[in-house]
Amino acid sequence: MYLLKCGKEFSIQFGNDELMGSQDHVSEMALATLTSERLAKKDGHVLAGGLGMGFTLDAVLASWASDAFVTVAELVPQIIVWAKGPLAHLFKENLMDPRLSLHLRDVHNIIAETSEHFDAILLDVDNGPDGFITPLNDRLYSHAGIAAAYAALRPGGLLSVWSSYTDDCFAGRLEASGFKVDEIILPAYIGSTERWHNIWFAAKPDKPAHLSNMQ
Numbered sequence: 001m002y003l004l005k006c007g008k009e010f011s012i013q014f015g016n017d018e019l020m021g022s023q024d025h026v027s028e029m030a031l032a033t034l035t036s037e038r039l040a041k042k043d044g045h046v047l048a049g050g051l052g053m054g055f056t057l058d059a060v061l062a063s064w065a066s067d068a069f070v071t072v073a074e075l076v077p078q079i080i081v082w083a084k085g086p087l088a089h090l091f092k093e094n095l096m097d098p099r100l101s102l103h104l105r106d107v108h109n110i111i112a113e114t115s116e117h118f119d120a121i122l123l124d125v126d127n128g129p130d131g132f133i134t135p136l137n138d139r140l141y142s143h144a145g146i147a148a149a150y151a152a153l154r155p156g157g158l159l160s161v162w163s164s165y166t167d168d169c170f171a172g173r174l175e176a177s178g179f180k181v182d183e184i185i186l187p188a189y190i191g192s193t194e195r196w197h198n199i200w201f202a203a204k205p206d207k208p209a210h211l212s213n214m215q
Contacts, residue, residue, distance in 0.1 A: 003082055010087060012053070012079070019127070022090060025055040027162060027186040027197035028124060032059035034184070035120050035160045038201060044119030044154070045069040049107030049140075051079050054091040056124055056162075061097055070099045073107035075125065080104060108139050114152040121149055121159045128163035128198075129170040141170055146177045150204055159202040164188075166198050174202045 001019075004011045010022040020028070036042060043065040048056060051074040060070055074080055080102070083091050095102065103110070107125060129141040139145045141161075149159045159179065161170075166183070174181045179202035188195035 001076060001078060003086065005086070010053070010090075012082075017127070020052050022053055022087075024188050025053070027188060027199065028052065028055040029059040030186055031122055031124060031160055031162045031199055032056050033063050034199065035122060035158055035201065036060075036063035038158055038203070039119060040156075041119065043067050045117060046071070046120045046122065047107070047110060047118045047152075048072045048122045048124075050074065050123070050125040051083060051102070052124060053087055054083060054094060056122060057094055057100070058092070060122070061094055061099065064099070066099070068099055069101070070097070071101045071103065071110065073103050073105045073110050075104075075106050077104060106136070108136070108145065108148075111140075111145075111152045112148050116151070116154045118153055119157050121153060121157070122162075123160070124162040128165050129161060129167050141173070143173055143177065146173055146179075146202075149202075150177050150179065153204045155204060156206040157204045159200075159204070161200045161202070163198040163200070171200060174200060178205070179203060180205065 001012065001014050004013060012019045046060055046064060046068065048060060051057065051072055057072060083095065111121065123140060126137055130138060153159060171181055171183060182201045184199050185196050188197050
């Protein structure tokens with residue numbers, strides 16, 4: 001993984017593939033803002049998988065209340081080094097925000113350790129719902145990983161997953177795990193008519209299904 005600069009713009013590359021760029025971040029910010037709009041309360045606990053260039057984090061901090069809790073899990077040490085160095089101008093003062101707790105950890109492990117703790121889980125750690133950065137990330141998108149995310153969310157919580165492509169099988173796994181799923185497609189950047197990104201919003205019911213059916 002390496003960081004490229006062209007003029008004022010930056011790009012983080014993994015091999016020959018671009019993971020993220022400073023110029024195209026419409027959908028990365030929408031991952032946070034549209035999640036927040038779907039939640040009634042803005043003072044809960046948000047878990048974000050992937051620090052990236054800080055655009056999702058910036059939108060989380062702008063969208064949630066001053067007494068919210070924001071946990072960010074980043075797997076790659078160099079991403080954090082860049083965030084505090086050559087990309088510091090993109091992060092502004094966000095890494096110093098008192099709501100933020102930044103961990104050099106696998107987000108899967110944080111999810112697996114918790115039960116009904118998070119109001120929202122935002123995942124942007126690969127280019128889609130498969131293990132791109134590391135094969136271990138496949139765990140996040142498997143039936144077991146989705147079940148762990150379901151358990152880690154509070155009733156009424158939301159699992160939001162960013163992708164550079166659509167995946168009907170992944171959407172099916174979300175629904176099979178008990179989530180109510182909404183998928184939206186957004187332009188990869190302002191004015192784009194050819195490149196599109198996807199976000200799945202998977203809502204955990206406020207009440208267990210067997211209780212809802214009794215009413």
